[in-house]
Amino acid sequence: MPTFARVHLAFERGEGVWLIATDGERYLDFASGLAVNALGHAHPHLVAALTEQAQKLWHVSNLYEIPEDERAAQRLCEASFADVVFFCNSGAEAMECAIKTARKYQSANGRSERYRIVTFEGAFHGRTLATLAAGGQKKYLDGFGPVVDGFDQVAFGDLDAAKRAIGSETAAIMIEPIMGEGGVRVVEPSFLRALRELCDHDDLMLVFDEVQTGMGRTGDLFAYQRAGVTPDIMSLAKALGGGFPVGACLATNAAAKGMTAGTHGSTFAGNPLAMSAVNATLDVMLAPGFFDHVKRIGLLLKQRLAEIKDRYPSLIAEVRGEGLLVGLRAAIPAGELVDALRAEKMLTVAAGDNVVRLLPPLIVSEPEMAEGIARLDRACAALASTQIKSRKQEAVR
Secondary structure, three states: OOOOOOOOOOEEEEEEOEEEEOOOOEEEEOOHHHHOOOOOEOOHHHHHHHHHHHOOOOOOOOOOOOHHHHHHHHHHHHOOOOOEEEEEOOHHHHHHHHHHHHHHHHHHOOOOOOOEEEEEOOOOOOOOHHHHHHHOOHHHHOOOOOOOOOEEEEOOOOHHHHHHHOOOOEEEEEEOOEEOOOOOEEOOHHHHHHHHHHHHHHOOEEEEEOOOOOOOOOOOOOHHHHHOOOOOEEEEOHHHHEOEOOEEEEEOOOOOOOOOOOOOOOOOOOOHHHHHHHHHHHHHHOOOOHHHHHHHHHHHHHHHHHHHHHHOOOOEEEEEEEOOEEEEEEOOOHHHHHHHHHHOOEEOEEEOOOEEEEOOOOOOOHHHHHHHHHHHHHHHHHHHHHHHHHHHHHHHO
């Protein structure tokens, strides 16, 4: 189906932060497959783990114990607030599980009338009917019939509006610690703390959508750790398998008390191939010094981007983000900057609020980061030159 507005460009292989197109051209990948390829392309440890597992067992279903997913769950719990994990196949599925877990918590506590969830305008939680309703964005909802009931959107960062939205039917509050698709808008830790207090006061579930921010993207394994605010339920996907499709919903025992045998399931979830990718990714990310590198490179990147912003104020209005989840709010249509960067053989991705996202693999080196800055500088110089020519032509007319 023609549901993707694809660029006429195809790749045949990758090496770390580089993608090699079918015509042999090399592209610096600062999109990472939409924040998925956190360890770059063809990472040797991931390749070895998947190759080894592929020769043993691919799928058995959840009718039986799967040692690989039990190990992955234990490691995720040890590294987070969670006690239990449900593995799935995508970010949208992880969010569906989070929504069901939050509602089931209230039902299991004798409050089945509590099913509504407070969400925030500009959020993106997935493409299923329920997660589209949670995001509430009209452009994604149009044409798909009645919007799934149970979600109350309030303005981004508006605490009073969040308080007013809580009623007798409210089950949870759901938020991205940093809005990725919504324009790399960072939620202030003080706002997250206030939401935590609201949830504690009314026995609501606090749900963090860390599909994009989780697995090291902000400089810590999870963004909530950076903010110092702990959720009850959290969704993961994208970078969780280093490029292999997999998602997860993490929760405390208390939050997941209603998720008993038969309440949720998935045919492919937790399969040995996916779990080998998760465990291999954790091997790399949990190694000493990994996140120190992400934080250091992220800081250097933002410093260099600030210089670019100062040099081209007619093109870049603001630098946003944390770690290696960085957004450039463009003073021109974001697509023009994305196209100019692609002309310089550098891949980026646009987001809401007229933002261009820079999402390099977390293994990006300092020289590779510097190369990205150089290509951004050249792209901006070309765009600025076009602006000057356009203004001169208008003056002549």
